[in-house]
Amino acid sequence: KVSIIVDEVRDESKKEQMAIIFFDIQNIRGQGYDGASNMHGGFNGLQALILNDCRYAYYVHCFPHRLQLVLVAAAREVVEVHQxxxxxxxxxxxxxxxxxxxxxLQKAQVAEITRLYPSMS
Incomplete structure (x- = not known):
């Protein structure tokens, strides 16, 4: 069996970038999800399906998501954190x-230099 990881993120130019990785499911040593019940459900969720195929793929709630929840709660309650x-x-x-x-500006400068000095391009 093969597993697929699909992740997306915006790069510095605000464009969506996506990575797709294929690997043998027997090599999984951990699982982490954002807390959606269809993902981490111990009986019917993705966590359970993966554990059926790979008993070493222990589930841990996604720590960055937990951190975000804590920071959002702190920002609501503590004025200095919000600020x-x-x-x-x-x-x-x-x-x-x-x-x-x-x-x-750099692109415009390069275009202008190329226009003024075509032999340099």
């Missing part, structure tokens, strides 16, 4: 805009 994440979000938004503009 920290608000400031952090603003910093990320501002720096990503500046890097995009810098990339656009």
């Amino acid at each position: 920290f994440f608000k400031d952090l979000s603003n910093i990320v938004n501002i720096t990503s805009v500046f890097s995009k503009r810098h990339d656009e």
Whole structure:
């Protein structure tokens, strides 16, 4: 039997990137999901199906998801935590805009130099 991992994430340019990995299911040594019952259900979920084929694939609730739940709860209750994440979000938004503009400026400069000096391209 073969298992498939499919994961997606946005890269720096905000484009969706997807990775697909195939591997032998007997080599699985752990499982982690975001808490959806159809995934981690001990009797009928994906966790149970994988454990039927590979007894060493122990289930652990996804730690990054747990961390996110804790941080969201803290941001609701503690003003300083809320302000920290608000400031952090603003910093990320501002720096990503500046890097995009810098990339656009560089592309425009290369295009202009190529236009002015065709022999250099």
